[in-house]
Amino acid sequence: MKVAVGTTNKAKLEAIRSVFLDGVEIIPCKVPSNVREQPFSDEETIQGAMNRAKNALVEVNADLGIGLEGGVTETKIGLMLCNWGALVLREKINEPYVAGGARIVLPEYISNRLRNGEELGTVMDDFCQQKNIRFHEGAVGIFTNGQVNRVEMFTHVVKLLKGQYEYEQKVIAD
Template identity: 30%
Template sequence: MKTVIVGSKNPVKVNATRIAFESVFANESFTVEGLSAASGVNDQPFGEDETYQGALNRATNSQAKQPEADFWVGIESGIDDQLDTLEVFNWIVILSHEGLQGRAKSGSYLVPQTVSQLVKQGQELADACFKIFGDKTNKTEGGLVAYLTGGALDRTHFYVPAIQLALAAIIHPELYQSSTTEPQRRSA
């Protein structure tokens, strides 16, 4: 049985990771555990770079805390300007004990103007959502995406495809080679 460490105790992120690993590696068994791992970025990451860095830091810090695991996963949710509002997206970084790194960005969705205005005034997305919608957008459950889609898509299933895509470089390292023909390895 392989061990996967998620750099968050958020049950949504842990469950999404479990679903993704079990679907990609259908013939293997996994223990998936969450732990607190610092993102090293703002509580509300803004933009691609900061969000990606948060995911990378969570994966790297998870590895430092539990080096005996087989995989370490960093999931970071971020926001960015998009047209006249904000968009929400996630970066996923997966490190393997072989030294491989997989990464992928989720799809994105637009934030309602009322929420966007509060975020632009300095509130975290989760706090702004709570202020507007109450507990209907709890980030450890369905989240804003579930509220906006009438429950058709929740946070768990919003993360799963990006985690699966990040695993592509782990499954097929030969396809993700650098110009030196070595499999893509994470930098030290």
């Protein structure tokens, strides 16, 4: 089975590779999300994940496509990290499986910068005085003191996607 993945981000790829194992060819590709660089709602983040899944599937002509997107969403208690994934099949490209994952409230000093138009990856690199936090522990890893990192967060989403796909395949087979 060929799985097109709409990212070249190391953390996202590691999450996908940890869930899709034997007999699966994972093909990363850089495709657009067709949403803002910093998605700013659940809806926009979901749309970015679906767009990445579809764009990757078409780009590679694979059996299925996966898109993972991180974003933020405003809530009554503050700006929260959100992360969403989508899985599409070639024969059902407009019927994606969708799943979301962990959320945490971001500190106000980070949230304010995002509300002023900056992108989380850039803000986190500046805040941590490191480069490419998004490819490693991510904001979730920093603000959970390493209890949950970005790979684990996206692995959970990928498991939810694969589980939905497998369940439907099982129902169809029965």
